[in-house]
Amino acid sequence: MEKFERKANEEALVRRAKKKPSKKENIITLVPVYCKGCGLCVDICPTGTLQLEDNIESKFGVSAKVDAPEYCIGCKMCELRCPDLAIFVNYDEDQEK
Numbered sequence: 134m135e136k137f138e139r140k141a142n143e144e145a146l147v148r149r150a151k152k153k154p155s156k157k158e159n160i161i162t163l164v165p166v167y168c169k170g171c172g173l174c175v176d177i178c179p180t181g182t183l184q185l186e187d188n189i190e191s192k193f194g195v196s197a198k199v200d201a202p203e204y205c206i207g208c209k210m211c212e213l214r215c216p217d218l219a220i221f222v223n224y225d226e227d228q229e230k
Contacts, residue, residue: 138185138195141172149181149204159207160223161199167219170195174211174220180204183211 161182170193175183184200197219199205209222 134185134187134195138170138172141175142184145175145178145181145184145200147181148179149201152180152204154203155180155206157207159202159205161202161205161211162221162224163197163199164219164221165191165196165198167217168196169193169217170197171216172197173214173216177210177214179208179210180206 163183165188168191170185170188170191172185174197175185180201182199182201182205183197185195186198187194188196205222207223212220212222
């Protein structure tokens with residue numbers, strides 16, 4: 134993993150340490166095949182729910198992962214920021230409405 138990717142993970146962990154788990158359980162679906170590991174979702178997540186990880190199956194060598202789903206507040210900022218449409222938040226619940 135590159136230096137900027139490790140830094141993004143560290144910053145996300147600092148944000149997470151300042152938060153409490155969400156009262157509402159949110160469902161985050163991440164499609165690693167679509168993810169190019171740009172880290173935009175990790176940078177924008179206000180609760181540090183997402184992390185970057187080395188992924189040998191990805192052609193880019195890195196992808197995002199849901200590291201602490203219990204901290205997700207369902208803001209969908211990661212979903213809106215993802216240029217690859219690789220993240221969905223509460224998708225099943227939204228379909229029912």
